[in-house]
Amino acid sequence: MKPDDGFPIRVYFDDTDAGGVAYHANYLKWAERARTESLRAMGLPHSLMMESYNTMLVVRRIEVEYVAPARLDEALLVTTRLRDLRAASMDLTQTVLRGEAVLARIRVGLVCVAADSLRPTRLPQPWRAALGDLAT
Template sequence: MTLTALNTAATPTHSFPIRVYYEDTDAGGIVYYANYLKFAERARTEMLRDAGFHHTAMMAGDGIMMAVRRVSAEYLKPARLDDALDVTTSVKGLGAATIELDQSIQRGGQELCRVAVTIACVGRDGRPARLPATLRQALSTQIQS
């Protein structure tokens, strides 16, 4: 199977809800800093899935994988046990083999954490690979300035 999916109904900013569970927190009931990156990863995966691009299909059909090349996080306020969070993801730019995304983790509209991430497209051999044309086309319509 090759990449052919294109969801033209995709919105420029993808939103993904997450609940904070006990396993996400430290002894004080505050989300452990590394778990914000896990929340962001889940949201990125679901953004791609909602656009019609599944990691298993990309690997099986085209031998393409997505790997984090660079990430930075700014922690603004703590999330706590049982909080209902929303992770928004916006496409900021596309390179030959990369996708640049901005993500925001919020609680009730209040920003708790900002994440900037560059995702690299790599082949089975781990070397950089061009973004598939269908993925590029789907994401290019979503670029936020």
């Protein structure tokens, strides 16, 4: 997605285990929110893709490297960068940060599918056009 200042996250009590450390699956939830908000900031919300083009983005692959724990009440930032864009798919890198410290690196492969069949299909033109120059 486009270079951004990141999506802010606060670690709440329900995000943590009994020791106050963020549960590992919450990193995926935070990454999803950051991806969604990056598209929305570009004027390309998921709802438009579904309503106007009968398509949606689904995760086909995800890899998380946990570097350091996030803890209760910490303020985090999730950045999202487009690595590669193809006709029906894209690869992203997301980073969960606490200040300058990297807490997790997430590599995500998304594929565009037809909503009715869930078969891969080309990304709608507005998404291709907006994302085309952003691959790093």
